Amino acid sequence: MLTRSLIALCFSALVAVSFVSIANAAEERKPAPPEAEVTAAKKLVADVYKKEYEAAKTPADQKKLAGKMLEDAKQSKPGSADQFALYEIARNISTKIGDIDVALDAVRLSAEGFQIDENTLTREIFAKISPLVRTVPERQLLLRYLTVAYFESVRDDQLAEAKEMLDLALAAAKKANDPDAVKQWVSRQEKLAVRQKAQEQLRLAEKVLETKPADPAANATCGEYACFYRKDWIRGLPMIALGPPSALQKLAGKELAGAKTTDEQVALGDAWYDEAQSREGLVKNALLARSAEWYEPAIKDLAALNKRKVQNRLDEAHRTGEPIPTNQWFELLDFVRLGADADPKIWRRERGQIKTGHMDLAIINFPIVVNGAYELHVHSTRHWGPDQFRVGLSLPGNNSHFVYDCLAGETSGMGNIKGKNPHENGTGRAPANLPNGKPHLMSLFCDQKDGQCACVVRVDDKPYFQWSGAADTLVPDSWWRGGRLGLLTWKSRIDLHNVRFRLKSGEAWIVD
Numbered sequence: 001m002l003t004r005s006l007i008a009l010c011f012s013a014l015v016a017v018s019f020v021s022i023a024n025a026a027e028e029r030k031p032a033p034p035e036a037e038v039t040a041a042k043k044l045v046a047d048v049y050k051k052e053y054e055a056a057k058t059p060a061d062q063k064k065l066a067g068k069m070l071e072d073a074k075q076s077k078p079g080s081a082d083q084f085a086l087y088e089i090a091r092n093i094s095t096k097i098g099d100i101d102v103a104l105d106a107v108r109l110s111a112e113g114f115q116i117d118e119n120t121l122t123r124e125i126f127a128k129i130s131p132l133v134r135t136v137p138e139r140q141l142l143l144r145y146l147t148v149a150y151f152e153s154v155r156d157d158q159l160a161e162a163k164e165m166l167d168l169a170l171a172a173a174k175k176a177n178d179p180d181a182v183k184q185w186v187s188r189q190e191k192l193a194v195r196q197k198a199q200e201q202l203r204l205a206e207k208v209l210e211t212k213p214a215d216p217a218a219n220a221t222c223g224e225y226a227c228f229y230r231k232d233w234i235r236g237l238p239m240i241a242l243g244p245p246s247a248l249q250k251l252a253g254k255e256l257a258g259a260k261t262t263d264e265q266v267a268l269g270d271a272w273y274d275e276a277q278s279r280e281g282l283v284k285n286a287l288l289a290r291s292a293e294w295y296e297p298a299i300k301d302l303a304a305l306n307k308r309k310v311q312n313r314l315d316e317a318h319r320t321g322e323p324i325p326t327n328q329w330f331e332l333l334d335f336v337r338l339g340a341d342a343d344p345k346i347w348r349r350e351r352g353q354i355k356t357g358h359m360d361l362a363i364i365n366f367p368i369v370v371n372g373a374y375e376l377h378v379h380s381t382r383h384w385g386p387d388q389f390r391v392g393l394s395l396p397g398n399n400s401h402f403v404y405d406c407l408a409g410e411t412s413g414m415g416n417i418k419g420k421n422p423h424e425n426g427t428g429r430a431p432a433n434l435p436n437g438k439p440h441l442m443s444l445f446c447d448q449k450d451g452q453c454a455c456v457v458r459v460d461d462k463p464y465f466q467w468s469g470a471a472d473t474l475v476p477d478s479w480w481r482g483g484r485l486g487l488l489t490w491k492s493r494i495d496l497h498n499v500r501f502r503l504k505s506g507e508a509w510i511v512d
Contacts, residue, residue, distance in 0.1 A: 029115045030079035041085035045069075059097040066093040066102050070109065078113055087113075095125050098132035100145060101351050108350065122149065123164055130168050139176040143169055144352055147334040150188070155337045157230060159196050166192060180325060187322060191512075194281060195229055216244040223252070228286040231340075251275060259294065262301045266310065269294035273313055285320035285512050292317035318369040318483045322510040324503055332366045332485070332499040335510055341365050357384070357493035366485040366499070372506015373447035376485070377498065381439045384493040414455070414467045416474055427467060434459070439497065447504075484511065 033041075046053070049065070056062045066089075073086035091106035103125045111118035126146060133139050146169040153162035166189055173181035205221035212218065220243025226236030240252040251271050259265045269291045276287035295310045295317075302310060324330060333354050338344040342364040347356050356362040412429050413422025422428035434440055445456045453471040457464045479488055487499070501508075 037081035
């Protein structure tokens with residue numbers, strides 16, 4: 001019987017190169033230019049690009065023209081009507097020919113410089129391009145973008161927008177004749193319908209609170225929505241505590257009183273776990289996740305039987321969500337929700353990739369947990385920083401990491417074996433070389449059973465490292481939340497092109 005094993009992958013470097021944070025960029029955005037100025041700029045663009053317009057007869061020619069306009073827009077005066085017009089025209093041309101990459105690039109670049117409604121424009125592009133998609137690769141690309149947009153909309157509680165993305169994705173999956181994708185989107189459709197109904201009740205309760213702020217039932221409804229769907233327990237718990245008498249209301253009061261000792265933490269974990277048994281679906285998953293919040297800090301101090309009980313419940317809490325079928329590749333970057341799984345001030349999306357260049361720690365907690373054997377492929381380019389990778393290995397109740405280090409004087413190997421690093425624990429090996437500025441592929445296979453763990457690493461399709469040993473010799477790290485797959489960089493500029501996952505045997509879940 002396979003036990004839960006998880007991989008966490010991270011890169012680290014010593015040279016810091018920062019991107020401007022999203023928050024600061026938002027403050028520098030200019031208002032959209034007056035309509036008259038934009039109209040004049042469009043006439044100028046038509047004149048300057050007259051020959052290119054006349055020559056662009058085919059979609060390939062039009063794609064090239066839109067790309068040229070984007071590049072010229074970047075060189076234009078920031079915040080000018082000329083720049084605004086070039087972005088808009090490039091967006092319209094690429095949308096018309098079904099070029100989703102360039103169209104979304106135009107929206108992203110325009111939103112970085114101007115105060116425009118990026119989300120609305122993005123949804124408009126999806127709606128216009130969806131009927132134009134014909135080939136299987138085009139539909140797969142569209143589904144990737146729609147997956148990102150869907151999960152981001154759900155995270156932001158924009159359920160009407162999420163429904164738009166879901167309907168487009170389900171239609172694309174059916175046209176692609178992809179039964180697995182259809183099944184996934186139908187499951188999401190059912191979950192979204194439940195949340196939409198809960199949101200309707202929330203709106204009614206919010207209206208009641210406008211005139212009756214102490215109303216118990218309305219407080220309970222708003223508090224439960226905040227906790228169960230928005231994962232905002234800080235705001236939701238006090239409102240539940242103001243609700244009518246119930247087991248949940250008493251439990252909220254107990255948590256607000258706090259839990260300092262191990263026994264008190266376990267008692268609260270047990271109470272949330274027991275409450276979950278009377279619920280179902282998304283609400284049950286949220287309650288199980290809350291029980292884990294109290295179990296996790298307490299488990300290290302428990303005796304054998306209680307520790308086993310709590311670990312079993314933690315495993316159950318982590319195994320909630322959307323199941324992943326075996327032998328099917330999943331692009332994990334599509335499921336990352338900026339703001340929930342990764343800090344949007346550090347990480348940013350661009351053409352399906354996720355990039356960072358922030359100083360100090362930059363962490364992604366992928367919303368996926370695994371109980372089985374699996375492969376992980378990370379295709380990336382490091383533009384700045386020394387030649388160093390780290391691959392983290394997470395197991396039930398403890399975590400460790402594999403270190404791939406190409407920096408002179410450093411050592412690669414398995415980290416945190418009995419608390420010792422590669423140069424101390426006998427797994428160390430001499431560093432190698434991975435040049436900056438070139439794409440590299442790290443592939444990793446992991447399996448654990450019968451108390452033993454095996455890890456095999458390849459770099460650019462060449463064998464690099466393998467290790468096997470007792471799983472209980474690996475000492476915990478604290479980087480990864482809820483036993484999830486994760487990634488970490490340190491003072492580096494990294495482009496993550498793909499992070500692909502495939503379950504070989506056992507079970508895996510996309511976490512709600």
